[in-house]
Amino acid sequence: MERKFDVVVIGSGPAGYKASKLLLKRGLSVCIVEKEVFGGLCLNAGCIPKDMLYGIALSLQRIKNLKGNTVSLSWEETLKQVQSKILRLRKLAEDQLRSKGLAIVYGEAELIEEKKVKVGRTTLTADYIILACGSKPPTEGILPEDILKGKVIPEGRVSIKGNDPSAYELAFILKAFDREVVLEVKEGLLSSFPQISETIYLKLETALENCGVVIVENLSGEGFLINAEKRKPNLCPQRFPFIKLTSDGYADTDPYLETSVPGVYAVGDLVPPQGAGFAFEKARVAVSNILYGKSFRFDPSKIPFLITSACEVGFVGDINKVARFEYKPLSVNPKIFVNHEGGILQIGYDESDKPVFIAGAGHGLCEILNVFSAVLGGWFSHPSYGEILEEILAPIV
Numbered sequence: 286m287e288r289k290f291d292v293v294v295i296g297s298g299p300a301g302y303k304a305s306k307l308l309l310k311r312g313l314s315v316c317i318v319e320k321e322v323f324g325g326l327c328l329n330a331g332c333i334p335k336d337m338l339y340g341i342a343l344s345l346q347r348i349k350n351l352k353g354n355t356v357s358l359s360w361e362e363t364l365k366q367v368q369s370k371i372l373r374l375r376k377l378a379e380d381q382l383r384s385k386g387l388a389i390v391y392g393e394a395e396l397i398e399e400k401k402v403k404v405g406r407t408t409l410t411a412d413y414i415i416l417a418c419g420s421k422p423p424t425e426g427i428l429p430e431d432i433l434k435g436k437v438i439p440e441g442r443v444s445i446k447g448n449d450p451s452a453y454e455l456a457f458i459l460k461a462f463d464r465e466v467v468l469e470v471k472e473g474l475l476s477s478f479p480q481i482s483e484t485i486y487l488k489l490e491t492a493l494e495n496c497g498v499v500i501v502e503n504l505s506g507e508g509f510l511i512n513a514e515k516r517k518p519n520l521c522p523q524r525f526p527f528i529k530l531t532s533d534g535y536a537d538t539d540p541y542l543e544t545s546v547p548g549v550y551a552v553g554d555l556v557p558p559q560g561a562g563f564a565f566e567k568a569r570v571a572v573s574n575i576l577y578g579k580s581f582r583f584d585p586s587k588i589p590f591l592i593t594s595a596c597e598v599g600f601v602g603d604i605n606k607v608a609r610f611e612y613k614p615l616s617v618n619p620k621i622f623v624n625h626e627g628g629i630l631q632i633g634y635d636e637s638d639k640p641v642f643i644a645g646a647g648h649g650l651c652e653i654l655n656v657f658s659a660v661l662g663g664w665f666s667h668p669s670y671g672e673i674l675e676e677i678l679a680p681i682v
């Protein structure tokens with residue numbers, strides 16, 4: 286069977302979902318191809334379950350700070366609740382797009398011609414194709430997503446290693462759920478984020494240690510081991526033979542996110558940097574270029590990056606424009622003083638003394654980054670309450 290659409294989107298994670306939603310709003314015919322479950326990594330085993338668990342872990346930790354280790358929750362029971370919410374959310378998201386006219390084909394897509402996608406016995410042709418296939422784990426073993434899906438239950442002493450931010454996030458969550466947690470921190474961890482200075486990074490380490498996470502340089506006698514290595518782009522050359530890749534396996538796009546094949550765009554984790562907040566922005570850029578002609582460039586400095594762990598750590602803005610930095614304590618604000626004493630903000634000013642970059646460590650940082658991003662004309666951290674404003678107020682693209 287052969288079907289024709291304006292746009293075929295491969296992958297239903299944040300990048301594919303967002304791109305489809307924007308295209309449908311403009312009246313284009315869109316088909317998503319998905320080989321697993323709707324919503325991708327972010328909804329099913331990444332940002333969203335993690336964020337729910339993080340909220341619970343933070344409350345648990347705060348009560349423990351007040352009352353000692355007298356409060357505990359069952360990990361298994363909590364995860365069941367989280368997963369049932371995810372199921373509801375997944376159905377809502379899929380139904381919402383179907384009601385707007387989205388076609389969904391379940392199966393594994395391959396590009397058999399430059400603008401022709403094959404899924405089982407179905408062939409889909411389109412004027413434009415958006416590749417949103419996400420990322421894949423680089424290693425074997427137990428992965429953060431296995432923990433969040435409830436595929437394995439962390440028992441006893443839990444060791445976590447790897448250079449993905451989820452290592453810090455899981456360490457905090459599992460500690461709040463009374464696991465003995467050992468985190469391997471190698472020199473250079475988070476080094477792919479030059480925006481995070483040592484001062485800020487050390488705040489995160491200290492906050493984790495204060496919660497009881499043991500930080501070591503080399504794990505020994507690992508016990509239950511979680512591999513939180515940075516994920517790899519999921520674009521295998523056999524299935525996508527026409528698409529040029531970079532030496533590290535990302536889609537080789539121009540600044541407008543068009544690949545080596547005209548009319549084929551790559552978004553989400555197929556293009557650095559990884560992260561759902563960036564994935565949404567890449568989707569907006571690709572869709573704008575499809576709708577209005579190639580003139581919109583992807584600029585990651587417009588999107589806040591955030592790690593939610595024993596304290597929040599993140600940044601937004603363009604560090605390359607910074608002429609001088611200034612550090613300020615976060616605790617000058619009474620709300621932050623009562624919730625997280627010891628937080629810090631690093632502000633970067635350009636030549637004309639205009640603030641162009643902010644990084645920090647401390648609870649409440651997400652809100653600060655979102656506000657600063659809005660001032661810079663950027664978007665919001667994911668997941669965050671601020672994102673609702675984009676849904677309500679933002680123009681279509």
Ligand SMILES: Cc1cc2nc3c(=O)[nH]c(=O)nc-3n(C[C@H](O)[C@H](O)[C@H](O)COP(=O)(O)OP(=O)(O)OC[C@H]3O[C@@H](n4cnc5c(N)ncnc54)[C@H](O)[C@@H]3O)c2cc1C
Nearest residue numbers: 296298299300320325326327331394419553554560561562
């Ligand atoms: C534990 C954890 C926590 C995280 N927390 C955050 C966070 O708080 N904030 C944040 O911004 N990011 C977070 N991330 C990262 C975020 O989940 C990813 O960056 C995001 O999901 C990438 O979106 P995507 O649309 O590119 O790909 P994905 O979400 O991976 O979706 C890709 C989809 O494409 C499908 N697919 C792949 N190949 C094919 C094919 N050939 N045919 C058909 N379908 C295909 C896959 O099945 C998948 O559903 C987290 C990740 C993890 C692991």
